[in-house]
Amino acid sequence: MKRKLTVAISAALFSVACSSSEPMQEGMAEVSSPVAQSTQQTAYQGSERGQANAREQRESVFSMQQIMADPDWIGRAPENAYWSWDGRSVLFSRKREGSPQRDLFQRPLTAGGNGSQVALSALHAHAYGNAVENSDGSLHAYIFERNIFVLDASSGEVQQLTRDSQNKTSLQFLRDGRLSYRIGNDIYAISLANGFTELVLSLQTQDAPEALKEPADILAREEINLIEYNQVQRRQRQERFDDQQALAANNSSLAPEPFYLGSNIQVVEVSLSPSAQHAIVAVTEPQSWRGEGDLMPRYVTESGRIENQNVRRRVADAKPVNHTLYWLDLNTGEKTELSYESLPGFDEDVLAAVREENYAAEGKTYESKNAPRAIGLMPGWSAPEGNIVWNENGSAVALMLRAWDNKDRWIATIDFASANLVSQHRLHDEAWINRDFNAFNWLPESNSLWYLSEESNYSHLYVKNLDNGNVEQITDGRFLVDNVTLSQAGDMFYFQGNVEHPGIYEIYRVSVNGGDIEQLTDLNGMTNYSLSPDETRLLLTHSSPLQPNELYVQEIRNGSAATQLTETVSAEFESMPWAEPEIVQVPSSHVDDPIYSRVYLPEDFDPNRAEGYPAVVFIHGAGYLQNAHGGWSGYFREFMYHSKLTDLGYVVLDLDFRGSAGYGRDWRTAVYRQMGTPEVEDLVDVVNWMGEHRNVDVERVGTYGGSYGGFLTFMALFKEPGLFKAGAALRPVTDWAHYNTGYTSNILNLPQDDMIAYRRSSPIYFAEGLEDALLINAPMVDDNVFFQDSVRLVQRLIELEKENFETAIFPVEPHGFVQPSSWLDEYRRIHKLFETHLH
Template sequence: MIKSWKVLCLALVFALGLSSISQGQALKKVTMEDVFKNGSFTQKTVSGINWMKDGQFYSSLVEKNGAPAVVKINLATGEEAGILLDGSALGVDFSSYSFNTDESKALIAAEVESIYRRSSKGIFYVVDMATGQKQQLMNGEKISYATLSPDNDKVAFVKDNNIFLVDLSTNKLTQVTAEGEWNKIINGAADWVYEEEFSMAQAFKWSPDGKKIAFIRFDESQVPEFNMQIWGTLYPKDYKFKYPKAGEKNSVVSIHVYDLASGKTQKVDAGTETDIYLPRIYWTKDANTLAFIRLNRLQNQLDLFHADASTGASKLIISETSKTYVDMEYNDDLQYLSDGKTFIRTSEQDGFKHIYHYNLDGSLIRQITTGNWEVTAMVGLDEKAKKIYYISTEASPLERNFYVINLDGKGKKTLAPAKGTHAINMSSDSKFYIDYYSTADTPVKVTLHEASGKEIKVLEDNQALKDKLADYALAKKEFFTFPTVDGTALNGYIIKPADFDLNKKYPVLMYVYGGPGSQNVLNSWGGMRDFWHQQLASEGFIVACVDNRGTGARGRDFKHATYANLGKLEVIDQIEGAKFFAKMPFVDPARIGIWGWSYGGYMSSLSLMIGNDIFKTAIAVAPVTTWRYYDTVYTERYLQTPQLNAAGYDDNSPITHVNKLKGNFLLIHGTGDDNVHFQNSVDLVNALITADKQFDSFYYPNKAHSISGGNATWHIYTQMTNYLKEKL
């Protein structure tokens, strides 16, 4: 239910007043050094979890005596039961590990080097768990996505855009593909746009019996090349990579299966149309049946196929269509049951993301979950007990709770009902799980549980951080709801100074992202950016946030409302949010600002220009300024192509609205941004100059989209803080 503005305002005033009284006056202020240099508010967690096959232990990556180690933890007690991998003894400073199926071998990676957001390469070793002996792969050359075969005999990996195999017993190297070439052909690894937008880097998978490898081949030879200059030498270097901007050519993708015994490769039939996406491959329980997803260019049709791995012949199993788009993220929980006859997947076909059970031929058995809420993740499947474990927004879009339900859709039960955000890591046999739980006021608490929900042990409670936080004058996030122009309820939060005074007038800084399916207003522990907002609050700012139409966790219609017209409704909602705050008696309506990064930079730019009567100041970091410059997969999913929807690209571009700029505008970008190219800001600057508008800008040489590394993080947040103090 939407509260009236007066009731809500009084409630906020009351809450703000009470929380400031309770905090007292002797507490420390949050400083920039606390946030960005000292790491004062960094929370601890439990990482590198691997559930072990005997069901009695799990393993975890920790540090021992200054070196990495993998320890074994007893599930019954939560106590450490031994060291499985010792970095000191191995002489390897590894940062990741994995075991093969029977845990007789481990694969560890050292000197890992990031390439883009998800891709990397490193030096890999195979460790014999019985003898402790290590075997270095490729004589220490850096390789990508090394993966042990299910039959324990081999390792597959990608190097120089080709797939290779190493036989561990003989050290024999087999080259599976040979035509891989930089900026032309990629085998077994994703191209730039698949990695960024389909959340994948490795593009090959072993068959369940270890006798075949399925892989995706990317022919990006016709994809236009983007050029970035790398500064720091007498003559700047060119870095060229394939980046398909909206409306341009994508990679031509195909799926292939390599048979180890014959050494032959079979192409899989994915249809005659080549202007498509093939974002997922899966092996079913049958070692000769490969499943794959096909999306059309506009992403409004998603097809699931089953293919014969020996012949390449394929059969359409499910086809899902939409008048807008079929979101891959909402169809990415495909699991084949061991009965070999059925599978489970998620879809938002009824308006909310839910779990469905199908026969192998694609006929629906039943919809397992239903309601006006979303399943955000499937985390466990107990086939023997016929139970599915999942996380959902059923309690509230602001919460993430943990549930179990029977495969027949009955017997739903909440396992983690506490208000806040639960992230679950469940054992493969669904007997145990680890709960990472936090709220907006409480850092993560990591606990080990039996599947029934019974807590076994607290693995990390962050008590030291909580004790430290008690010494600081921290403001609470106050959540609220208000109606936008069409009556749609929007969720938001507000952070006020700890010494809040009802009789003062405060400036307001709104924080925005606002992109499709995103969510900022969530009852969970924040990170560095949240503590920067706390620092601003300590300097006398009110910081607020509104999740506009188009954001996530509220169903398909709410999310798809912005389809074909990105920026229009989102900006209206941010302006309405600013007007909502402006009416509060403790807000100075002449000092309202907005800031954001990436999509948020797009939003803050556009909000300042279109909402020039309400916003005084905006900071845009790494903004998209015209969707014509962004990639095919993301942009065309929401806007179609520029050829089909030119107005959708241009009507709400900040470049189109530069003549409306009145307030203070700070534009920041990294010149090495491979994601949202510096070109976006260059063109906006040119348009602002042509329009004779004064503004401020700053660039970070060679810095990527995150503008991090070296002193960059400290510098950018110091710069933004000083700007806000001066202008707002």
């Protein structure tokens, strides 16, 4: 049976728990869903023996072994779903039972069940999930196992174009109907009519060959003049060079001359225009991702010996990365460097105030001066549409650029007449530019660009007409726009957004000319989408707090409801009496916006019980992540553990502290130069709120979290002694100067510029504040947060003569645990910590 809990996603307090009559905030949704009803009561007993018996009984329902087992028992949810070419079925991957491998499944819309596995012999004909289309959408090209295939969208016929072992990328239909692709630093084009393949562009990372070099010095000059053999060799080299040059000039059958980019150069990106007349290339000086001298020993190995593994460099060792941009004219062979000097702010000292503060702390004076900044293409993972985008006919190109200091993002076009970059949009942030919400592209058949920007605090859609410079904001409000799809006609934007509630994501559309937003789905929870080939339906991936992702389909018309396609959750999982969280808005004592949190209550929760409840606060990892939402959490083991805790009489809360995703730019950047300060303030607020509104005994509250959550566990215990009686820090960061560059430099700048921020934000500098019970769980082969982080903190605690801490090591685990036995051991230790200090 299912036990009933009503989950109110609202500003109001839980009406059953409190007598508050605070009205529901306008515009908030109310979600009610049945949850499993337990056959056993978890009523608190008056004696310790009664409590122990209740816990023992509960072990049969929520055993730690089951919670931490291989998650296959929950079900194997569909992943990476996409439409079939004809829109009659959907395809998706599923984890293979008992294995990390994935298999492809196909499920016709008219059939029941979870579809059937695509045969290995047919995989090549179904691997078009990321296909590129020609101008009229009649042909879809894609890569399967390094080879190129083309699907005819009118018949479904698949043609294989290559059969070799060379890795191919960057598929693109050209305006003349050919298909281009990249192998290494070369771009080829293949004719679909006759299969003729030609080299279109070759990039050489070396200096251009010269006929004869002048003698290097006086000795070389004398040697050439003196020795006849040297003279003959030079003359023959010159003849070969002259013949090759003449042949290339007079014989059209030869491949085009390569573009020479210089030695000690690495190609970052190359983009060929649809007309195949031009290309844009970004290059940089090569840098190793490895840190100098940084090795991670592995103690449990097949060889029986200690083996060392190279690991990434630390932010303290980071060096600026600058990209040099070239515009290549494939007709003339000209290579033109594009200067950044036309970008507004290209030489600003954006860190002047930070450097002045740090210099002053050392008794020095900083003299600010303008100098060119390191600038390059926005990383590919930040710009879903790509960071170099051409218009349809290849006559114009737009690039997304980012300053290496993380303070600026530009969208620029190229004036081919003057060979200059033209800034079309500058997004400046005193903190840092987001890694998300960087999609941009051209509107079809117009000289207009659309793009996402956080300039209004939230990610919204904008359109700029390049002919007159007018910019129109298409969406507006306290919500995020993401995963944008432009309709084939170019008249509608489809997007995913959290319009009604920060934790509920639905699908919407809006005209490219602006106007009212139309809500297309109403599923509550977390919903993402893919448009059908004919744009009449949505393929939806949806989850709720108690249901992992499943697939749905919905017609795009008023009043349509979504139909569920897959049911992959196991009966065993569904039969369990999981506690469904209530999403609440905890008022902040520091900012106007509330702290959205998930709250789990015991089944027989009594707001008037004389004895307050013990409580646990879970702190999510990643920092910039959203967990207090209405969907299935990526922390599914933690969710199950929280149900176990509620059955043992705990109240559990997990919060989206400041710095979390989903709530706009200001919430995200609140942690700039002070990681661990606003988040701990939020932890204080949620503990006090639980005491006032959920009958929690604030003297019996514990906390735990991994990675960023482990870091915040340290900061809370070190900076706010007594807030938590016990805390477990898992795979924790202790010193941000030892973490990676991409994440850390955004928030804290570089140690050499801003050591104040690193000392302010790193737990190792506050270890003397430890008074409460601490458990440190540290994986030893963690190449994300190094084991050294925990080792250095333990040494610091020893030197401070702290007693109330324990350390558990996990010899074979990386940052994300893999072995069920390790998960079990870790959570047994966490549970023992809480039972010992909170009960």
